[in-house]
Amino acid sequence: MLDKPVRGFPLREFEERLERAQKLMSTNDLAGILLMSEPEVRYFSGFNTQFWQSPTRPWFLFVPAEKKPIAVIPEIGAILMRSTWIDDIRTWSAPCPKDDGISLLQDLLDPFSKSKARLGIMKGHETGLRMPLMDYERLMSSLPGVELVDATNMIRHLRMIKSVAEIEKIEHICKIASQTFEKAGKIFYKGQPLAEAFRAFRIECLTQGADDVPYLAGGADQGGYRDIISPPSNRPLQSGDILMFDTGATFDGYFCDFDRNYAVENVDDISRRAYDTLWRATEAGISAARPGISCQDLFQSMQNVISEMDDQGGEVGRYGHGLGMQLTEWPSHATFDETVLEENMVITLEPSLNYGEGRIMVHEENLVVQNGAPRLLSVRAEPEIPIIGFS
Amino acid sequence: MLDKPVRGFPLREFEERLERAQKLMSTNDLAGILLMSEPEVRYFSGFNTQFWQSPTRPWFLFVPAEKKPIAVIPEIGAILMRSTWIDDIRTWSAPCPKDDGISLLQDLLDPFSKSKARLGIMKGHETGLRMPLMDYERLMSSLPGVELVDATNMIRHLRMIKSVAEIEKIEHICKIASQTFEKAGKIFYKGQPLAEAFRAFRIECLTQGADDVPYLAGGADQGGYRDIISPPSNRPLQSGDILMFDTGATFDGYFCDFDRNYAVENVDDISRRAYDTLWRATEAGISAARPGISCQDLFQSMQNVISEMDDQGGEVGRYGHGLGMQLTEWPSHATFDETVLEENMVITLEPSLNYGEGRIMVHEENLVVQNGAPRLLSVRAEPEIPIIGFS
Numbered sequence: 127m128l129d130k131p132v133r134g135f136p137l138r139e140f141e142e143r144l145e146r147a148q149k150l151m152s153t154n155d156l157a158g159i160l161l162m163s164e165p166e167v168r169y170f171s172g173f174n175t176q177f178w179q180s181p182t183r184p185w186f187l188f189v190p191a192e193k194k195p196i197a198v199i200p201e202i203g204a205i206l207m208r209s210t211w212i213d214d215i216r217t218w219s220a221p222c223p224k225d226d227g228i229s230l231l232q233d234l235l236d237p238f239s240k241s242k243a244r245l246g247i248m249k250g251h252e253t254g255l256r257m258p259l260m261d262y263e264r265l266m267s268s269l270p271g272v273e274l275v276d277a278t279n280m281i282r283h284l285r286m287i288k289s290v291a292e293i294e295k296i297e298h299i300c301k302i303a304s305q306t307f308e309k310a311g312k313i314f315y316k317g318q319p320l321a322e323a324f325r326a327f328r329i330e331c332l333t334q335g336a337d338d339v340p341y342l343a344g345g346a347d348q349g350g351y352r353d354i355i356s357p358p359s360n361r362p363l364q365s366g367d368i369l370m371f372d373t374g375a376t377f378d379g380y381f382c383d384f385d386r387n388y389a390v391e392n393v394d395d396i397s398r399r400a401y402d403t404l405w406r407a408t409e410a411g412i413s414a415a416r417p418g419i420s421c422q423d424l425f426q427s428m429q430n431v432i433s434e435m436d437d438q439g440g441e442v443g444r445y446g447h448g449l450g451m452q453l454t455e456w457p458s459h460a461t462f463d464e465t466v467l468e469e470n471m472v473i474t475l476e477p478s479l480n481y482g483e484g485r486i487m488v489h490e491e492n493l494v495v496q497n498g499a500p501r502l503l504s505v506r507a508e509p510e511i512p513i514i515g516f517s
Numbered sequence: 518m519l520d521k522p523v524r525g526f527p528l529r530e531f532e533e534r535l536e537r538a539q540k541l542m543s544t545n546d547l548a549g550i551l552l553m554s555e556p557e558v559r560y561f562s563g564f565n566t567q568f569w570q571s572p573t574r575p576w577f578l579f580v581p582a583e584k585k586p587i588a589v590i591p592e593i594g595a596i597l598m599r600s601t602w603i604d605d606i607r608t609w610s611a612p613c614p615k616d617d618g619i620s621l622l623q624d625l626l627d628p629f630s631k632s633k634a635r636l637g638i639m640k641g642h643e644t645g646l647r648m649p650l651m652d653y654e655r656l657m658s659s660l661p662g663v664e665l666v667d668a669t670n671m672i673r674h675l676r677m678i679k680s681v682a683e684i685e686k687i688e689h690i691c692k693i694a695s696q697t698f699e700k701a702g703k704i705f706y707k708g709q710p711l712a713e714a715f716r717a718f719r720i721e722c723l724t725q726g727a728d729d730v731p732y733l734a735g736g737a738d739q740g741g742y743r744d745i746i747s748p749p750s751n752r753p754l755q756s757g758d759i760l761m762f763d764t765g766a767t768f769d770g771y772f773c774d775f776d777r778n779y780a781v782e783n784v785d786d787i788s789r790r791a792y793d794t795l796w797r798a799t800e801a802g803i804s805a806a807r808p809g810i811s812c813q814d815l816f817q818s819m820q821n822v823i824s825e826m827d828d829q830g831g832e833v834g835r836y837g838h839g840l841g842m843q844l845t846e847w848p849s850h851a852t853f854d855e856t857v858l859e860e861n862m863v864i865t866l867e868p869s870l871n872y873g874e875g876r877i878m879v880h881e882e883n884l885v886v887q888n889g890a891p892r893l894l895s896v897r898a899e900p901e902i903p904i905i906g907f908s
Contacts, residue, residue: 133748174748175747176733176734177746179765179844180732180845181644181843182643182838182849183834202745202746202833203746205743205747206744206746206747219834221643221849222834226642249650250649250651251614252573252612253572253650254646254647254649254650255646258641258644258645258669259645259653262650321728324728329720332719332723333720337716338719338730338733339729340567341567341571343566343568352596353597354593355568356566356596356597357565357728443574443593443611443613452572454571454572454573458573460612462613
């Protein structure tokens with residue numbers, strides 16, 4: 127197994143995140159931001175637990191314009207939260223449907239209502255409300271003086287730029303996934319049901335050092351796959367299949383997200399050409415991915431190549447995205463996204479194309495944007511589709 | 518590996534779910550329910566994908582009071598949705614921040630606004646809003662005639678009662694987890710960092726046939742653990758530890774959720790007593806878990822035993838919960854929950870207690886409520902804490 131980066135972050139990391147947030151809050155005249163989603167609570171506190179898998183309990187972190195964040199959380203999380211840098215931890219015995227943290231939040235936020243302050247909440251693209259809508263409405267109606275502002279763009283800007291320690295974690299899980307893909311010829315076999323190939327991949331990825339493999343998608347079909355989000359069937363792998371695996375594995379709460387294509391024993395010309403086109407589109411994206419370019423221009427750099435085979439654009443809706451604490455993060459490499467790349471953004475390049483008879487092919491790499499050429503975090507795919515033969 | 522139940526469900530299963538829902542909608546004078554959360558969309562459509570891991574795209578299913586559900590989803594999901602029993606599938610190229618399905622929803626729901634209809638949405642306990650709040654507000658303000666009603670209790674009632682096919686899936690993953698726990702003495706070893714024990718458990722659980730292990734929590738410490746939601750440290754397992762693993766593994770989209778405690782080589786008297794108390798509390802819960810009993814009374818049946826050692830109640834906040842498509846589902850075995858158990862509910866019994874010096878112990882089993890004694894889905898834990906010795 128690879129040497130692991132240190133888990134967690136030094137105190138300075140959280141202090142810097144808070145400083146950057148408070149600077150933006152000052153610019154935007156915000157008195158605080160109320161957060162309740164897993165990545166954001168973790169980003170500002172270091173609170174890292176799988177317990178979010180249970181939808182039963184809400185968790186809150188309030189980031190004030192001055193001073194440290196305040197946690198308002200179920201009692202069951204108190205010990206873990208006390209191990210973070212957060213001092214002010216307010217808890218209740220949850221679940222408690224009649225008052226799941228609401229009166230604690232009211233006590234905390236009432237002074238802001240009285241002073242007619244502006245508070246931020248995340249309500250924009252790629253967010254959700256991780257608390258009952260009914261409780262949210264009750265909370266807000268009890269704070270009539272608060273002016274609510276969408277803080278999505280502020281948080282998005284903070285989280286898109288990764289620290290050195292964050293990049294280390296993403297790089298580590300990318301290496302683990304790359305090593306797992308290197309074993310493809312050994313863990314997959316002819317006649318293996320696709321579902322068993324998925325199982326073998328997960329086990330190998332854990333063996334190589336992943337903490338978990340929360341996302342694994344793939345497909346396999348004669349001359350090309352047609353769907354990239356279905357669960358695996360029990361159809362056996364067979365000669366002439368194109369096989370694709372796309373994995374979002376994690377280390378210390380950070381994701382990789384890339385895929386690999388394989389031809390089983392042989393490949394038809396059009397699939398070979400599709401692979402080559404995607405590979406060159408990715409190459410164009412790698413060349414283009416420098417500080418200062420917009421995501422829409424980055425999309426176009428890949429689309430210029432893809433259009434050799436497919437000028438419709440695919441149903442994926444974009445050619446890659448941000449990556450980090452979530453499998454997919456802002457920005458999107460798409461015509462609508464004017465985000466300008468900056469140093470230390472971690473992104474995927476994920477061109478896709480549709481070709482003969484409803485087939486789709488996707489290809490994905492992970493990289494960090496830096497001055498000059500980007501640094502690839504995934505081991506670059508072979509320029510020609512690898513043919514795996516089964517003994 | 519165990520023989521697997523058939524994946525997916527026969528058409529009749531979805532027809533019955535819809536019939537039951539529409540009967541409740543008729544009783545509650547609802548013209549339709551708009552759903553957007555993974556379990557609910559899957560429950561009514563069979564749409565089963567890990568793609569929900571990406572927060573980028575919203576997915577909608579509208580269940581009308583008559584006729585079949587209508588899917589409003591990103592184009593990338595169209596092929597998979599067409600493989601379900603849903604016929605009316607409306608798609609857009611997502612992500613599209615300016616209009617992520619909103620105008621499609623407006624077209625669909627505008628007639629209900631014009632007719633001043635009552636529509637349901639889930640906004641109660643244990644729910645969240647899986648779309649941007651801003652988009653939700655925009656959608657609803659464009660439907661001024663719609664009277665919105667909280668449909669949480671209706672959906673909760675439907676989903677709490679499991680079908681035979683659902684119970685088969687839960688039983689299967691419970692068997693897999695039970696077999697994994699049986700290997701404890703083989704996969705754990707002295708000096709093994711807890712994080713590596715987690716890895717070994719995940720790999721064994723996959724090897725035994727789990728599709729995935731989305732939730733794995735645990736703890737190990739001298740004479741007892743103090744925290745049950747932290748990620749595993751690299752502290753090596755050692756003589757005198759109490760080791761606990763709690764797993765939410767999945768088969769075909771259904772969860773198990775139970776734990777096991779082990780003493781490493783030896784155990785102190787108070788931990789032995791804590792284990793015995795929890796085991797007997799669970800036994801009391803098993804005896805009590807029959808159709809007609811309320812969850813608060815079920816809680817009390819366990820608390821009567823727990824109070825021998827701990828009359829404060831633990832920070833877990835309840836002594837078990839529902840189980841199925843999510844790791845934790847309604848109801849809660851807690852003083853606030855008046856839900857009455859019915860045949861074919863699948864629940865966990867999960868008493869916990871605090872004992873000397875901040876130590877906590879938890880114990881959990883999974884069962885299906887039926888006429889007469891319940892049927893255990895997990896292989897019952899040993900009545901005395903198992904001592905695992907490392908060679």
